[in-house]
Amino acid sequence: MATNNDEKQAPNGRPPDPMEAFREVRDTYLDAWAKAMVETVNTDAYAKSTGTVLDTYLSASSPFRESVEKAMLRVLEQLSMPSRADFIALADRVTNIEMLLDDMDATLDRIEKALTNLASASRNANRAPAERVRRNRRKVKGVK
Amino acid sequence: MPEAAMISDPVTDLVEKLTAFNKAVTTRTVIAQTPKELVWALNKARVYRYIPVVPAEKRHPVPLLLVFALMNRPYILDLRPGHSFVEFMVKQGYDLYLLDWGAPGPEDTNLKFDDYTLEYMPRAIRKLKSIAGVEEFSMLGWCIGAILTTIYSALRPDDGLRNLILLTAPLDFSDKQAITFARWTDERYFDVDKVLAAFGNMPGEMIDYGARALKPVENYVVNYLKLWDNLDNPHVIEAWQAMNTWVTDNIPLAGGVFRQLIVDLYRNDRLMRGEMIIRGERVDLSRIRANLLTVIAEGDHITPPCQSKAVMSKVSSPDKELFSVPGGHIGIMAGSGANKLTWPHINGWLAARSK
Structure with missing residues (x-):
């Protein structure tokens, strides 16, 4: 209850x-x-x-x-x-320097990428003749 | 003695409640706790990369860049553990980046959309692609961030943008009756040059007042009453404090951008009319070809739904979707239902297009 x-x-x-x-x-x-x-x-x-x-x-x-x-x-x-205007001018210059650094970073990136591609292409080019030689040898053995 | 206790109890309760209320209102929560690293900086802008928690082979190959509004802190996207869009997306296997615009100072009063979209964004995106080792990326823009991402996408359609997500994007300003901000900033009542001559940048406090005054009773009364009614509920207090920490952390808006926002967009609707010029280039929305997801908040009082719909018919994207969510401008991404509705939808849409 x-x-x-x-x-x-x-x-x-x-x-x-x-x-x-x-x-x-x-x-x-x-x-x-x-x-x-x-x-x-x-x-x-x-x-x-x-x-x-x-x-x-x-x-x-x-x-x-x-x-x-x-x-x-x-x-x-x-x-x-220094006044506020002086600081603003300084800040502008710092930002410009930052942009230049960023541009340099971008350029370095492009160079690094180009070098990597070049190295890769070079490795492939070196590998190709060796592969051809191996194929030819196999063919010669097959004929024998 | 019992009588004294009966008399004093309500008073004691009230004092305790007032103390708890005062503590809740004045406490600033620790927010933005998802681990991240700084990968790029220019002036006040920063790009952070969130530390992945999913092995590289299981991650989505297309990285995602988050671009938030200019006049609020971006950590609303990473409010608190368990209630963070960033945390959710990192767990879903995205290589996630955040573009934080920072707070403009007196030296930034002349910054315009032109600078943000054609100086800062291309550099940030170049760095993102370099770090991720990819040529394609996705981008999510929220509020003013959606204006920036839209302008960028239209001006640089060949920059590798595969997926574009626009959240509560204020792009169409043609319906002046529906947009309260448009009414307030009408040239008959609001002298934008006089304001900027006085302040340089648009003060964060004024922007905050404007946003709150759209719904004054909810923001100045109901919001606090909700807290008062739930002082015995630690979950509600925690959520309230986190949101309050973000809402009260105001930053100014660069003067140049504010002038463009008022004159070019709110007053003259130049973006949607194809008349917006950024560094000599006309912003042609039909040049946007990226897959497009536009998310609209049905109860949005800051960006009414009518502002985000027209873009769908302007872009050339063959793959586009308009997703409407119940909720407000912030609530759709940071509210209690966001992790059940908005986040999973964004994840599902993006995952299918990030292979």
């Missing part, structure tokens, strides 16, 4: 969760909210409003950003330190 506790248990053996009903309501609400928001963000009005916010931020921050950049450049010059 089942006890009261057993009767209260859910089919999976766990005690019933009082929050389950709340979660179901919550999820239903969230589903509806999610669908509404997906539709909202895919509108011209939303695109216009976010565009305006971004544009305003960029316009407002531009003078501040430029003045900080200029000040920083002056400080770096006075301290005889």
Whole structure:
């Protein structure tokens, strides 16, 4: 006979969760909210409003950003330190060197491949006359 | 005393749950654990070769190169042991390579599709073929990586590409109503030059915001509620943390590419219209002859299915297949059902064409 506790248990053996009903309501609400928001963000009005916010931020921050950049450049010059532009130029040169090295690697690969093919062809060429001699000898023996 | 315990229990539970939640949200998981070796590097780009686990005589003779998007880390393909596409493919006997674009710095603001497809990719592929000792290879491009692989395949059709796999490929931008990003980046509302003048490269945080804002409730509310509801389930927490580690690891997009993406693709649909010019060469999709598998995510909000279908009629490939999978942009490859549906299908398709 089942006890009261057993009767209260859910089919999976766990005690019933009082929050389950709340979660179901919550999820239903969230589903509806999610669908509404997906539709909202895919509108011209939303695109216009976010565009305006971004544009305003960029316009407002531009003078501040430029003045900080200029000040920083002056400080770096006075301290005889390289600027961002110097590092960018250096990085460009390093990348160019990397590309040259990669080109050299490709050339070496081609040379190695050509030499391997040449060696292989040479081995085959050397093998061919010896094979001919062996065949001829067999023929001569056969005649005898 | 019992009364005090009854009062304090819910409070203690709540505090414990909050602590566990906080820990789960802030913990960064160890990801990308499949063993690999660096075989090529140029600027920020790297090619890794995954260490094979299948004997050479049993491996597929055609190597596979994975090309992921430019603005996310590629380790979503190798998220965690047991849930890794890379691990799965290595076990299936593929000689597997990954092209990791790295994070562009201020010196890379001018990098364009032109550089990635005609400077970096041919070099990486040359190295791959040299290491593998083969003339033919397969390539899998995902998201922006699919744009790169498509452009490359059209510009260099005689470079030995045998099989091309495109995952959630944003190639067709003609249906502006269906593509939310196209609406947001419309020239009436979005000044791409002003953004790039301010930042140089497109900041990863802004890209992340854009991706999340497509489904704001799911990404900002439901995602965390799912974790809250499953704090007693270590498997869910582990999966959530791995995905969260990847989602929050944002990298910028090179300014030149971002401008091309917005102006040439989102606004003018130049790739599909055959008007895209890369270093003076027109990208003609009909030049693609490689076997083609296009995988579409039915619930994709980042690349709606309509963006990936038109390419099927543009290419000249005699062997082509469109495979539609239930799921989202990332879920089809990194979700819980990926190892039962998407991965086996890709493996089956590719294995038959890698002999």
